[in-house]
Amino acid sequence: MMELSIIWSILVAQIMLGLAMAFAFYRMVRGPRAQDRILGLDTLYINAMLMLLTFGIRSANSLYFESALIVALIGFVSSIAFGKFLMRGEIIE
Protein backbone atom coordinates (compact mmCIF):
# COMPACT_ATOMS: atom_id res chain seq x y z
CA MET A 1 0.00 0.00 0.00
CA MET A 2 2.71 2.38 1.10
CA GLU A 3 5.04 1.70 -1.82
CA LEU A 4 2.16 1.89 -4.29
CA SER A 5 1.23 5.37 -3.10
CA ILE A 6 4.85 6.55 -3.35
CA ILE A 7 5.25 5.22 -6.88
CA TRP A 8 1.94 6.65 -7.97
CA SER A 9 2.52 10.10 -6.54
CA ILE A 10 5.88 10.41 -8.28
CA LEU A 11 4.30 9.15 -11.50
CA VAL A 12 1.54 11.76 -11.17
CA ALA A 13 4.17 14.47 -10.64
CA GLN A 14 6.00 13.32 -13.76
CA ILE A 15 2.81 13.34 -15.83
CA MET A 16 2.07 16.88 -14.65
CA LEU A 17 5.58 18.02 -15.56
CA GLY A 18 5.21 16.35 -18.95
CA LEU A 19 1.99 18.28 -19.54
CA ALA A 20 3.75 21.46 -18.48
CA MET A 21 6.50 20.72 -21.01
CA ALA A 22 3.88 20.13 -23.70
CA PHE A 23 2.23 23.50 -22.96
CA ALA A 24 5.57 25.29 -23.04
CA PHE A 25 6.36 23.56 -26.34
CA TYR A 26 3.00 24.68 -27.71
CA ARG A 27 3.84 28.27 -26.82
CA MET A 28 7.24 27.85 -28.45
CA VAL A 29 5.79 26.53 -31.71
CA ARG A 30 2.72 28.71 -31.80
CA GLY A 31 3.86 31.96 -30.13
CA PRO A 32 2.84 34.92 -32.22
CA ARG A 33 6.14 36.72 -31.85
CA ALA A 34 9.77 35.82 -31.32
CA GLN A 35 9.85 36.81 -27.64
CA ASP A 36 6.95 34.44 -26.90
CA ARG A 37 8.88 31.59 -28.47
CA ILE A 38 11.94 32.34 -26.36
CA LEU A 39 9.82 32.51 -23.22
CA GLY A 40 8.37 29.12 -24.15
CA LEU A 41 11.84 27.68 -24.68
CA ASP A 42 12.99 28.97 -21.30
CA THR A 43 9.97 27.45 -19.56
CA LEU A 44 10.56 24.19 -21.42
CA TYR A 45 14.14 24.06 -20.11
CA ILE A 46 13.03 24.70 -16.52
CA ASN A 47 10.33 22.03 -16.69
CA ALA A 48 12.80 19.57 -18.20
CA MET A 49 15.16 20.27 -15.32
CA LEU A 50 12.39 19.58 -12.79
CA MET A 51 11.54 16.37 -14.68
CA LEU A 52 15.16 15.20 -14.38
CA LEU A 53 15.07 15.90 -10.65
CA THR A 54 11.95 13.75 -10.23
CA PHE A 55 13.67 10.96 -12.17
CA GLY A 56 16.54 11.34 -9.70
CA ILE A 57 14.19 10.94 -6.74
CA ARG A 58 12.58 7.93 -8.38
CA SER A 59 15.78 6.04 -9.10
CA ALA A 60 17.96 7.39 -6.25
CA ASN A 61 20.69 8.16 -8.76
CA SER A 62 22.87 11.20 -8.27
CA LEU A 63 23.70 11.35 -11.99
CA TYR A 64 20.33 12.91 -12.75
CA PHE A 65 21.27 15.84 -10.54
CA GLU A 66 24.31 16.60 -12.67
CA SER A 67 22.29 16.50 -15.86
CA ALA A 68 19.66 18.77 -14.30
CA LEU A 69 22.38 21.29 -13.45
CA ILE A 70 23.74 21.14 -17.00
CA VAL A 71 20.25 21.59 -18.50
CA ALA A 72 19.71 24.63 -16.28
CA LEU A 73 23.07 26.09 -17.37
CA ILE A 74 22.47 25.56 -21.07
CA GLY A 75 18.93 26.93 -20.82
CA PHE A 76 20.14 30.10 -19.14
CA VAL A 77 22.91 30.74 -21.66
CA SER A 78 20.72 30.07 -24.69
CA SER A 79 17.87 32.26 -23.43
CA ILE A 80 20.31 35.09 -22.72
CA ALA A 81 21.83 34.76 -26.18
CA PHE A 82 18.40 34.79 -27.86
CA GLY A 83 17.26 37.78 -25.80
CA LYS A 84 20.39 39.70 -26.64
CA PHE A 85 19.91 38.87 -30.30
CA LEU A 86 16.35 40.20 -30.24
CA MET A 87 17.51 43.41 -28.69
CA ARG A 88 20.43 44.31 -30.88
CA GLY A 89 20.48 41.91 -33.80
CA GLU A 90 23.92 40.69 -32.72
CA ILE A 91 25.05 38.66 -29.78
CA ILE A 92 28.57 39.82 -29.00
CA GLU A 93 29.08 43.55 -28.80
Place this chain on the structure above:
Amino acid sequence: MRTWFPYPLLSVGLLLVWLLLNQSVAPGTIIMGTLLAIGLGWVTLKLGLVHSHPRRILLIVRFGFTVALDVIRSNIAVIAVILRGQRRPPNPGFLTIDLDLDDENALALLACVMTATPGTAWLEYDRHRKSLLFHVLDMENEDVWLDTVKRYETALKEIFG
Protein backbone atom coordinates in the same frame (compact mmCIF):
# COMPACT_ATOMS: atom_id res chain seq x y z
CA MET B 1 44.94 41.17 1.96
CA ARG B 2 43.16 43.08 -0.79
CA THR B 3 45.70 41.95 -3.38
CA TRP B 4 45.22 38.31 -2.47
CA PHE B 5 41.46 38.39 -2.07
CA PRO B 6 39.94 41.17 -4.17
CA TYR B 7 36.43 39.91 -3.46
CA PRO B 8 36.45 37.87 -0.24
CA LEU B 9 32.74 37.01 -0.27
CA LEU B 10 32.92 35.87 -3.90
CA SER B 11 35.94 33.67 -3.17
CA VAL B 12 34.29 32.03 -0.18
CA GLY B 13 31.17 31.44 -2.28
CA LEU B 14 33.20 29.85 -5.07
CA LEU B 15 34.94 27.55 -2.60
CA LEU B 16 31.56 26.48 -1.19
CA VAL B 17 30.22 25.80 -4.70
CA TRP B 18 33.28 23.68 -5.51
CA LEU B 19 32.88 21.64 -2.32
CA LEU B 20 29.16 21.12 -2.98
CA LEU B 21 29.78 20.05 -6.57
CA ASN B 22 32.39 17.51 -5.50
CA GLN B 23 30.33 16.41 -2.50
CA SER B 24 33.39 15.94 -0.35
CA VAL B 25 35.51 17.79 2.19
CA ALA B 26 38.71 15.85 1.49
CA PRO B 27 41.91 17.92 1.81
CA GLY B 28 42.63 17.65 -1.92
CA THR B 29 39.26 19.13 -2.86
CA ILE B 30 39.69 21.96 -0.37
CA ILE B 31 43.14 22.84 -1.75
CA MET B 32 41.91 22.74 -5.35
CA GLY B 33 38.85 24.79 -4.43
CA THR B 34 40.93 27.42 -2.62
CA LEU B 35 43.28 27.74 -5.60
CA LEU B 36 40.31 28.11 -7.96
CA ALA B 37 38.61 30.61 -5.67
CA ILE B 38 41.71 32.83 -5.49
CA GLY B 39 42.40 32.52 -9.23
CA LEU B 40 38.85 33.31 -10.24
CA GLY B 41 38.83 36.22 -7.79
CA TRP B 42 41.72 37.71 -9.78
CA VAL B 43 39.92 37.05 -13.04
CA THR B 44 36.84 38.93 -11.88
CA LEU B 45 39.10 41.87 -10.98
CA LYS B 46 39.30 42.50 -14.73
CA LEU B 47 35.53 42.83 -14.91
CA GLY B 48 35.66 45.86 -12.65
CA LEU B 49 32.80 44.96 -10.35
CA VAL B 50 31.51 47.60 -7.98
CA HIS B 51 32.45 47.16 -4.33
CA SER B 52 29.71 47.66 -1.84
CA HIS B 53 29.62 46.99 1.84
CA PRO B 54 26.42 45.43 3.12
CA ARG B 55 26.12 45.97 6.84
CA ARG B 56 24.03 44.66 9.66
CA ILE B 57 23.46 40.95 9.26
CA LEU B 58 20.22 41.17 11.25
CA LEU B 59 18.68 43.52 8.69
CA ILE B 60 19.71 41.23 5.84
CA VAL B 61 18.09 38.24 7.54
CA ARG B 62 14.91 40.25 8.16
CA PHE B 63 14.84 41.38 4.54
CA GLY B 64 15.24 37.76 3.42
CA PHE B 65 12.28 36.71 5.55
CA THR B 66 10.00 39.45 4.25
CA VAL B 67 10.97 38.57 0.67
CA ALA B 68 10.29 34.87 1.27
CA LEU B 69 6.86 35.68 2.71
CA ASP B 70 6.08 37.96 -0.23
CA VAL B 71 7.16 35.27 -2.70
CA ILE B 72 4.82 32.73 -1.10
CA ARG B 73 1.94 35.20 -0.99
CA SER B 74 2.34 36.34 -4.58
CA ASN B 75 2.74 32.72 -5.74
CA ILE B 76 -0.69 31.98 -4.32
CA ALA B 77 -2.12 35.18 -5.82
CA VAL B 78 -0.80 34.38 -9.31
CA ILE B 79 -2.03 30.78 -9.10
CA ALA B 80 -5.47 32.17 -8.24
CA VAL B 81 -5.34 34.53 -11.22
CA ILE B 82 -4.41 31.73 -13.63
CA LEU B 83 -6.99 29.29 -12.31
CA ARG B 84 -9.72 31.94 -12.42
CA GLY B 85 -9.06 32.13 -16.14
CA GLN B 86 -11.56 33.88 -18.33
CA ARG B 87 -14.24 34.32 -15.69
CA ARG B 88 -12.46 37.36 -14.28
CA PRO B 89 -9.51 38.30 -16.49
CA PRO B 90 -6.60 40.01 -14.72
CA ASN B 91 -6.04 43.70 -14.96
CA PRO B 92 -2.40 44.06 -16.06
CA GLY B 93 -0.64 47.37 -16.32
CA PHE B 94 2.63 49.26 -16.40
CA LEU B 95 3.77 51.31 -13.41
CA THR B 96 6.54 53.86 -13.03
CA ILE B 97 8.27 54.66 -9.77
CA ASP B 98 11.17 56.93 -8.82
CA LEU B 99 13.94 55.13 -6.99
CA ASP B 100 16.60 56.65 -4.79
CA LEU B 101 19.21 53.87 -4.83
CA ASP B 102 22.76 54.67 -5.90
CA ASP B 103 24.47 51.38 -5.13
CA GLU B 104 24.68 49.15 -8.21
CA ASN B 105 24.54 45.95 -6.19
CA ALA B 106 21.48 47.15 -4.30
CA LEU B 107 19.78 47.82 -7.64
CA ALA B 108 20.72 44.36 -8.90
CA LEU B 109 19.34 42.80 -5.72
CA LEU B 110 16.12 44.78 -6.07
CA ALA B 111 15.79 43.58 -9.66
CA CYS B 112 16.30 39.96 -8.60
CA VAL B 113 13.73 40.25 -5.81
CA MET B 114 11.14 41.94 -7.99
CA THR B 115 11.49 39.43 -10.80
CA ALA B 116 11.57 36.45 -8.46
CA THR B 117 8.20 37.36 -6.97
CA PRO B 118 5.54 36.33 -9.48
CA GLY B 119 3.24 39.22 -10.23
CA THR B 120 5.84 41.92 -10.78
CA ALA B 121 8.34 42.07 -13.63
CA TRP B 122 11.19 44.56 -13.88
CA LEU B 123 11.27 46.09 -17.35
CA GLU B 124 13.44 49.17 -17.61
CA TYR B 125 15.51 51.39 -15.34
CA ASP B 126 16.43 54.86 -16.48
CA ARG B 127 19.75 55.90 -14.93
CA HIS B 128 19.35 59.59 -15.66
CA ARG B 129 15.92 60.00 -14.20
CA LYS B 130 16.36 57.21 -11.67
CA SER B 131 12.93 55.94 -12.54
CA LEU B 132 11.90 52.35 -12.95
CA LEU B 133 9.28 50.94 -15.28
CA PHE B 134 7.75 47.66 -14.18
CA HIS B 135 4.82 45.50 -15.13
CA VAL B 136 2.19 44.22 -12.73
CA LEU B 137 -0.01 41.23 -13.50
CA ASP B 138 -3.07 42.05 -11.42
CA MET B 139 -3.39 45.70 -10.56
CA GLU B 140 -6.28 45.92 -8.15
CA ASN B 141 -4.91 49.09 -6.63
CA GLU B 142 -1.60 50.53 -7.71
CA ASP B 143 -0.74 51.98 -4.32
CA VAL B 144 -0.17 48.54 -2.84
CA TRP B 145 2.46 47.73 -5.48
CA LEU B 146 4.13 51.12 -5.21
CA ASP B 147 4.22 50.72 -1.43
CA THR B 148 5.79 47.27 -1.76
CA VAL B 149 8.60 48.58 -3.97
CA LYS B 150 9.13 51.54 -1.64
CA ARG B 151 9.38 49.14 1.29
CA TYR B 152 12.06 47.10 -0.46
CA GLU B 153 13.89 50.28 -1.35
CA THR B 154 14.05 51.58 2.21
CA ALA B 155 15.19 48.15 3.46
CA LEU B 156 17.95 48.01 0.82
CA LYS B 157 19.02 51.56 1.64
CA GLU B 158 19.41 50.59 5.27
CA ILE B 159 21.43 47.52 4.35
CA PHE B 160 23.76 49.11 1.81
CA GLY B 161 23.68 52.61 3.27
Place this chain on the structure above:
Amino acid sequence: MSHLTDLPVWAAVIVCGLTVLGAAVALIGSVGLIRFTSFYERLHAPTLATSGGVLMICTASIICFAVLQSRWVFHEILIIVFVVVTTPVTLMLLGQAALYRDRVEEQRGVPLKQRPPREEQAE
Protein backbone atom coordinates in the same frame (compact mmCIF):
# COMPACT_ATOMS: atom_id res chain seq x y z
CA MET C 1 11.54 0.75 -6.96
CA SER C 2 12.96 -0.93 -3.89
CA HIS C 3 14.85 1.97 -2.40
CA LEU C 4 11.86 4.30 -2.06
CA THR C 5 10.13 1.82 0.23
CA ASP C 6 13.07 2.10 2.61
CA LEU C 7 11.94 5.61 3.45
CA PRO C 8 10.26 6.00 6.83
CA VAL C 9 6.63 7.04 6.60
CA TRP C 10 7.09 10.70 7.59
CA ALA C 11 9.84 11.20 4.99
CA ALA C 12 7.82 9.45 2.30
CA VAL C 13 4.81 11.66 2.98
CA ILE C 14 6.91 14.83 2.85
CA VAL C 15 8.80 13.79 -0.30
CA CYS C 16 5.66 12.74 -2.19
CA GLY C 17 3.68 15.78 -1.10
CA LEU C 18 6.41 18.25 -2.05
CA THR C 19 7.05 16.59 -5.41
CA VAL C 20 3.40 16.58 -6.40
CA LEU C 21 2.85 20.15 -5.15
CA GLY C 22 5.92 21.44 -6.96
CA ALA C 23 4.91 19.71 -10.20
CA ALA C 24 1.41 21.16 -9.85
CA VAL C 25 2.78 24.68 -9.42
CA ALA C 26 5.01 24.25 -12.48
CA LEU C 27 2.01 22.93 -14.45
CA ILE C 28 -0.12 25.93 -13.44
CA GLY C 29 2.69 28.22 -14.55
CA SER C 30 2.73 26.59 -17.98
CA VAL C 31 -1.08 26.79 -18.18
CA GLY C 32 -0.71 30.51 -17.55
CA LEU C 33 1.79 30.66 -20.39
CA ILE C 34 -0.96 29.35 -22.67
CA ARG C 35 -3.89 31.25 -21.23
CA PHE C 36 -2.61 34.81 -20.98
CA THR C 37 -3.26 36.98 -23.96
CA SER C 38 -0.36 39.44 -24.07
CA PHE C 39 3.39 38.92 -23.85
CA TYR C 40 3.83 41.06 -20.74
CA GLU C 41 1.30 38.91 -18.89
CA ARG C 42 3.04 35.75 -20.03
CA LEU C 43 6.27 37.12 -18.61
CA HIS C 44 4.91 36.35 -15.12
CA ALA C 45 4.09 32.72 -15.79
CA PRO C 46 7.57 31.06 -15.67
CA THR C 47 8.39 32.68 -12.32
CA LEU C 48 5.87 30.30 -10.77
CA ALA C 49 7.91 27.30 -11.90
CA THR C 50 11.21 28.89 -10.93
CA SER C 51 10.20 30.00 -7.45
CA GLY C 52 7.60 27.56 -6.20
CA GLY C 53 8.31 24.51 -8.36
CA VAL C 54 12.09 24.46 -8.11
CA LEU C 55 12.04 25.18 -4.38
CA MET C 56 9.61 22.36 -3.56
CA ILE C 57 11.05 19.68 -5.83
CA CYS C 58 14.63 20.44 -4.74
CA THR C 59 13.58 20.26 -1.07
CA ALA C 60 11.92 16.90 -1.75
CA SER C 61 15.10 15.65 -3.42
CA ILE C 62 17.27 16.90 -0.52
CA ILE C 63 15.08 15.15 2.06
CA CYS C 64 14.91 11.95 0.00
CA PHE C 65 18.68 11.60 -0.44
CA ALA C 66 19.48 12.77 3.08
CA VAL C 67 17.21 10.16 4.66
CA LEU C 68 18.06 7.33 2.24
CA GLN C 69 21.83 7.63 2.23
CA SER C 70 22.01 9.42 5.61
CA ARG C 71 24.53 11.82 4.08
CA TRP C 72 23.74 15.44 4.75
CA VAL C 73 24.96 16.82 1.45
CA PHE C 74 22.74 19.52 0.07
CA HIS C 75 23.97 19.82 -3.49
CA GLU C 76 20.43 20.56 -4.69
CA ILE C 77 20.90 23.94 -3.03
CA LEU C 78 23.20 24.71 -5.97
CA ILE C 79 20.27 24.33 -8.37
CA ILE C 80 18.04 26.54 -6.21
CA VAL C 81 20.68 29.29 -5.98
CA PHE C 82 21.51 29.04 -9.66
CA VAL C 83 17.89 29.24 -10.81
CA VAL C 84 17.05 32.07 -8.40
CA VAL C 85 20.04 34.07 -9.62
CA THR C 86 19.67 33.45 -13.34
CA THR C 87 15.92 33.62 -14.00
CA PRO C 88 15.61 37.35 -13.24
CA VAL C 89 18.40 38.04 -15.73
CA THR C 90 16.65 36.11 -18.49
CA LEU C 91 13.23 37.62 -17.82
CA MET C 92 14.58 41.16 -17.52
CA LEU C 93 16.42 40.82 -20.81
CA LEU C 94 13.35 39.37 -22.54
CA GLY C 95 11.15 42.14 -21.13
CA GLN C 96 13.53 44.80 -22.34
CA ALA C 97 13.81 43.18 -25.77
CA ALA C 98 10.02 43.01 -26.09
CA LEU C 99 9.68 46.64 -25.00
CA TYR C 100 12.32 47.69 -27.53
CA ARG C 101 10.70 45.79 -30.38
CA ASP C 102 7.21 47.04 -29.53
CA ARG C 103 8.47 50.61 -29.48
CA VAL C 104 10.21 50.23 -32.82
CA GLU C 105 7.05 48.86 -34.39
CA GLU C 106 4.94 51.47 -32.57
CA GLN C 107 2.50 49.06 -31.03
CA ARG C 108 -0.27 50.53 -28.96
CA GLY C 109 -0.49 50.17 -25.18
CA VAL C 110 3.27 50.25 -24.66
CA PRO C 111 4.77 53.00 -22.49
CA LEU C 112 6.96 55.38 -24.44
CA LYS C 113 10.64 55.90 -23.89
CA GLN C 114 11.22 58.49 -21.20
CA ARG C 115 12.95 61.59 -22.46
CA PRO C 116 16.35 62.39 -20.97
CA PRO C 117 16.35 65.51 -18.76
CA ARG C 118 16.65 68.90 -20.41
CA GLU C 119 20.08 69.99 -19.20
CA GLU C 120 21.72 66.88 -20.63
CA GLN C 121 20.12 67.46 -23.99
CA ALA C 122 21.60 70.95 -24.12
CA GLU C 123 25.14 69.68 -23.59
